[in-house]
Amino acid sequence: MGQAQNLKEKILHAPDLPGVYLMRDKRGQVLYVGKANSLKKRLVSYLGRDLSSKTIALMAKVADIEFRLSADESMALLLEAGLIHEFKPRYNISLKDDKSFPFVRISKDKFPSVSIVRGKKYASGRYLGPYTDAKLLKSALKIIRHSFAYRSCGNMPKQSCIYHRINLCQAPCIGRISAKEYAKVIGNIVLILKGKNDLLIRRLTKLMQDKAKTLDFEAAASLRDQVIVLSEMPVTNGIGNRKGQLEDLKSRLGLGVLPVRIEGFDISNLSGDHAVGSMVSFYNANPDKNNYRRFRIKSFKGVDDYRMLSEVIRRRYLRLIREKKVFPDLLVIDGGKGHLLTALRVLNELNIVIPLVSIAKVKENIYGSQNLTALNFPKDSPAMNLIRKVRDEAHRFAVGYHHLLRRKGLIGNMSMTGQKEQIRDQ
Secondary structure: OOHHHHHHHHHHOOOOOOEEEEEEOOOOOEEEEEEEOOHHHHHHHHHOOOOOHHHHHHHHHOOEEEEEEOOOHHHHHHHHHHHHHHHOOOOOOOOOOOOOOEEEEEOOOOOOEEEEEEOOOOOOOEEEOOOOOHHHHHHHHHHHHHHOOOEOOOOOOOOOOHHHHOOOOOOHHHOOOOHHHHHHHHHHHHHHHOOOHHHHHHHHHHHHHHHHHOOOHHHHHHHHHHHHHHHOOOHHHHHHHHHHHHHHHHHHHOOOOOOOEEEEEEEEEEOOEEEEEEEEEEEOOEEOHHHOEEEEOOOOOOOOHHHHHHHHHHHHHHHHHHHOOOOOOEEEEEOOHHHHHHHHHHHHHOOOOOOEEEEOOOOOOEEEOOOOOEEOOOOOOHHHHHHHHHHHHHHHHHHHHHHHHHHHHHHOOOOOOOOOOOOEEO
């Protein structure tokens, strides 16, 4: 099969979902970045006959096309702009000097305002863009503002306005947020506008874990919600986005079926005391808390993550065998290649075939049970975000249960604030 036929096949099998496509030449250089509400429909148009001379010249050089799924076209707009800024593809229209295209302006105030402007008509401020569609940009900012509230007024008022009352502004005008904390909010917004959700998710996840370790569960829960929103923006198109995550995961792992039911595992211990395991369940890429399970380690005392994981995996799936219940479509293990091999060995001993992936803690390398090698997952891909979401929820649940047992050991049977799930101890 020739290069042209390979490219045609890839286009015909493109996902019918929102996202961004990157066209590369035979050396891997990005020639063009585009967005679409349906990647398949947009790319199929490149196979037509009525193409401009510029498009014909472009397609003659294209050797491969990369897809990056997004929640909807407004989020694809942000990702497209970020990728154009990063790669500066030769076939993308130069927008920098065209005053008709919208920018996002962040003022230079102590508490900066965020607004959309046409061209750089103001003397001061930070500008992000340009963007190709003002309507989509407004939709994207509206989504962002629900999780990262900012001021949009031209001049700072002396009293709070309606945006504060509907939780879309943190009211710096009346001292409800410090300049330092507000600067963090603006920094987070800038990362999203640059299409760097993956970097922001990693930062917020680390902060969430730190808050959980210090028992600040209210702050940890708030950060977890932000991570979830970032992973599946926007909420209004959640069904399509979740489908995109599952389709992307199936494709990248080479699974035979869509991973509708996913179970994720994590181990938590402190010097071997109150060692516990957690199992979270996701259905259609959403947490299914009725099927969460937690495990006290019973077979030994000490610190050995592999032995603990073996015990948890064995107990979980022996129970499913005894109860004749359906197995999940995919397992996600918090850990590296050693953790993956440990879980796989237990499943083999039980004669169970379930695909597994593990996600390493530091560099977030992904390992799969199909070939036991590190997989090439783009850090901002829908599949990667879904794996992170399962991993983070398993970690949160394990740490919460671990702290609960420690509290019980110290002060009796008092339950811990923030531990609301009614989950069976297996």
